Amino acid sequence: MLIVITGPSGSGKSTLANRVLEELENVEFSVSHTTRQKRDTEIEGKDYHFVSEDEFKRMIQDEKLVEWAVVHGHYYGTAKKELARGTEEGDILLDIDVQGAGQIREKHKKAVFVFILPPLFPELRKRLEKRGQDSESAIQKRLGVARAEIQAYREFDYVVINDELTKAVEELKSVILSQRCRREIREKEIMPILRSFAERD
Amino acid sequence: MLIVITGPSGSGKSTLANRVLEELENVEFSVSHTTRQKRDTEIEGKDYHFVSEDEFKRMIQDEKLVEWAVVHGHYYGTAKKELARGTEEGDILLDIDVQGAGQIREKHKKAVFVFILPPLFPELRKRLEKRGQDSESAIQKRLGVARAEIQAYREFDYVVINDELTKAVEELKSVILSQRCRREIREKEIMPILRSFAERD
Numbered sequence: 001m002l003i004v005i006t007g008p009s010g011s012g013k014s015t016l017a018n019r020v021l022e023e024l025e026n027v028e029f030s031v032s033h034t035t036r037q038k039r040d041t042e043i044e045g046k047d048y049h050f051v052s053e054d055e056f057k058r059m060i061q062d063e064k065l066v067e068w069a070v071v072h073g074h075y076y077g078t079a080k081k082e083l084a085r086g087t088e089e090g091d092i093l094l095d096i097d098v099q100g101a102g103q104i105r106e107k108h109k110k111a112v113f114v115f116i117l118p119p120l121f122p123e124l125r126k127r128l129e130k131r132g133q134d135s136e137s138a139i140q141k142r143l144g145v146a147r148a149e150i151q152a153y154r155e156f157d158y159v160v161i162n163d164e165l166t167k168a169v170e171e172l173k174s175v176i177l178s179q180r181c182r183r184e185i186r187e188k189e190i191m192p193i194l195r196s197f198a199e200r201d
Numbered sequence: 202m203l204i205v206i207t208g209p210s211g212s213g214k215s216t217l218a219n220r221v222l223e224e225l226e227n228v229e230f231s232v233s234h235t236t237r238q239k240r241d242t243e244i245e246g247k248d249y250h251f252v253s254e255d256e257f258k259r260m261i262q263d264e265k266l267v268e269w270a271v272v273h274g275h276y277y278g279t280a281k282k283e284l285a286r287g288t289e290e291g292d293i294l295l296d297i298d299v300q301g302a303g304q305i306r307e308k309h310k311k312a313v314f315v316f317i318l319p320p321l322f323p324e325l326r327k328r329l330e331k332r333g334q335d336s337e338s339a340i341q342k343r344l345g346v347a348r349a350e351i352q353a354y355r356e357f358d359y360v361v362i363n364d365e366l367t368k369a370v371e372e373l374k375s376v377i378l379s380q381r382c383r384r385e386i387r388e389k390e391i392m393p394i395l396r397s398f399a400e401r402d
Contacts, residue, residue: 115384121397147398153391158382161390171382177375181359183316189362190354196322197348 001091001185002083002108003027003176005160006101007116008146009072010128012162014047016116017095019169024176026090030082033059036074039133049079067096067103072142076100083108091176098149105155112179114172115156118146119163202292202386203284203309204228204377207302208317209347210273211329213363215248217317218296220370225377227291231283234260237275240334250280268297268304273343277301284309292377299350306356313380315373316357319347320364 007013021029033049035056044050051059056075059065068077076097083092094104094111104111118124124146128139153159158175162168179185208214222230234250236257245251252260257276260266269278277298284293295305295312305312319325325347329340354360359376363369380386 114382117391117394120394121400150395150398153384156384158379159384159387159391160382161387161394171378174375174378175382177372178359178379181315181361181372181376183354183357183360186360186362190318190360193318193321193362194351197351199322 001179002094002104002111003091003114003179004094004096004101004104004108004111005114005116005172006096006098006152006156007162008098008118008149009142010124010131010146011116011118012127012165012168013095013116015165016160016162016168016172017093019165020172020176021093023169024173027093027176028085028090030078030085030092030094032076032078032082032096033065034074034076036072036076066107067100069097069099069103071097071099072138072145078104091179093176098152102152102155112158112175113156114158114160114175115153116168116172117150117153117159117161119161123163202380203295203305203312204292204315204380205295205297205302205305205309205312206315206317206373207297207299207353207357208363209299209319209350210343211325211332211347212317212319213328213366213369214296214317216366217361217363217369217373218294220366221373221377222294224370225374228294228377229286229291231279231286231293231295233277233279233283233297234266235275235277237273237277267308268301270298270300270304272298272300273339273346279305292380294377299353303353303356313359313376314357315359315361315376316354317369317373318351318354318360318362320362322348324364 005013005017021027031049033051033056035051035053038050060068064079065077066080066083068075078096085092125143128134128142160168160171206214206218222228232250234252234257236252236254239251261269265280266278267281267284269276279297286293326344329335329343361369361372
């Protein structure tokens with residue numbers, strides 16, 4: 001199963017995704033490629049594959065990406081081989097920008113789409129300022145983009161409001177766990193039970 | 202939101218329902234009426250409303266029930282006023298037999314239906330024997346009914362396999378929590394956030 005989570009800058013979707021990966025079994029993280037600079041807290045190959053713009057463009061030409069987009073001046077994309085990493089039992093968690101999620105939707109109709117909504121606007125501004133990685137003008141730009149992007153929530157199956165991290169983590173986990181309980185997903189587990197009822201007296 | 206859980210005798214749906222009620226906030230239990238005898242572990246008004254057959258039949262005549270059925274020789278039913286107990290924020294959890302669930306489906310199209318599947322047949326037999334409340338012939342009858350009833354899983358949105366209680370509790374909780382994250386359910390919480398983005402600079 002493919003679970004796509006997205007949301008605007010500062011919605012905290014990456015923090016959420018990491019917490020869910022720690023706390024849930026059988027979920028693999030799809031590691032995106034990006035041309036943006038690594039932040040101090042990030043690990044190459046875990047948070048992102050950090051590549052040069054030349055490398056990224058070559059991946060586009062070679063059709064190695066299932067989706068890509070330019071966000072705040074940097075390339076972001078998902079390699080096709082990342083989505084193939086899910087084991088038979090496991091799920092793949094894709095943490096991508098709003099544009100990328102739209103491209104995934106066209107190709108993976110059965111994926112589950114979760115939109116992470118930031119808290120009220122003043123709170124989001126505070127978060128971006130506190131993160132301290134952007135200049136005031138860059139923050140203004142992010143807030144402008146966020147304002148446009150949050151409208152996209154309408155196209156998503158589930159919405160998680162990230163105003164309180166613990167609650168948001170529980171909610172995102174519940175969306176993933178509940179998908180595993182869908183009848184059509186479960187048929188393989190159900191069959192042996194049905195057979196045991198048919199066989200015995 | 203109305204959450205209907207059902208499953209055959211011995212599937213452990215009542216144990217599951219009670220655990221979920223303890224662990225989740227904003228869920229109210231719809232207390233069914235029944236003419237069967239109270240078990241020692243059960244509490245009047247909490248597990249069931251225990252009534253006489255005469256009283257039950259009067260409720261049927263007065264159209265006070267949203268569904269009712271005869272299961273293993275006893276009447277079981279849900280009073281209409283039980284379903285009205287949900288607060289604006291809260292969910293109602295309905296723990297009913299498979300026949301009753303079918304009746305609810307016709308009247309409450311938007312309810313969420315969860316089927317609790319017992320473990321393998323020999324394990325179910327062991328459970329019923331261990332419970333010690335039935336004679337061997339009554340157990341045989343329950344197993345026969347269970348065999349027919351498990352086929353109904355096909356009509357349900359979600360299936361929880363109750364082979365390990367802790368896991369099954371987590372799964373049922375996730376189904377309920379995830380419903381609260383559905384976009385259309387969440388619009389009321391989303392609106393103030395959207396407004397805060399529209400208003401500010």
